[in-house]
Amino acid sequence: MTALLAAACGSEDAAVTSAPPSSSAPISAPASSSSSPPNPGAEALTPAPEAPAPVDAADSAPESADGAGSPPPNERVVPCVDPSSPVVQDAIAGLWAPIETGWTVIDHTPGTSAEGCPTISWALARDTTTGNGTYYSHVMFFHSSGRYIGQASGKPYSYTTVVGATDTSVDVRYNWLADGDSFCCPTGGPSVMTFEYDGTVMNPRGDTGHFPPPTA
Known part of the structure; x- marks a missing residue:
């Protein structure tokens, strides 16, 4: 979820292509148009090498230790579900129970945005009042866009x-x-x-289990 759900748990890499090879043929020095025969007594001369082209200091400067000049870093890595995030806390605030109680998230979708979060994440909240083992629980669902x-x-x-x-599915077991x-x-x-x-809501699949009986 964004990666929820800090902003529900994403980053994209641009495709990089290499420059196409030049279609130009190699360039050689033109043949001399002079028809005069060489002077056998003349000493052969070696042409002086061309002076190197000036180099821009910015192009030759080494990369700094802090990574200047490198590609921008990837997006911040966040958990798929962050129980302390506003979207999760707002969802918890709307949970109902037959008793006056608070709620705490005891389990949720694992992983981070770096690993890839599912389209649908979940969080299991337990009431903080019941102390005899029969505490109430709610399963909440979140979309990867950050929507509850x-x-x-x-x-x-x-x-x-x-x-x-x-x-896009979650299996919930009831006892x-x-x-x-x-x-x-x-x-x-x-x-x-x-x-x-x-595409809009989470629906129980008809060929699976059922909720606990009304007396439970």
Whole structure:
């Protein structure tokens, strides 16, 4: 994301072509038009070498230690998702939970703009209030242009993990507590849902899993 998402996580290199070879034929000295025979007693003369052309000092100056004269550096390298960036913080501010709580990002798309960021990046946020292992989670999606797309669901769920991703899809795994389960060890699920980008929003794919049941 820009590379999000500091500015969502890019740089382009211009193609460089070499100059075409000259089509001109080699130039030789013209033959003498004089028909006079050579003087056998004359000493052969070696023409004096031409004086070298003046050299511009700027062209011959060595490159400075700070890289002056070198091509401009590449763009600044940023993470694909930066939890402290304005776009991520604004997204977090809009998350809903049935309790009064704050949110913190605990996982997100790895990598940097130098390695190449996907079209769709994600961030997993967890609530900061629940302390019994059933904390609420939201999965947020971001476009590489720096735009916040939305959440996997308006309702937060517990025991939520991102388990895979491609350039334009994200796989989210849900577990939930079944009757008699301890908070540490949910046996409901797992259900893995794949969310795909349709050019505007992220939609759950119909042939994949489902959200946890309403009672979860």
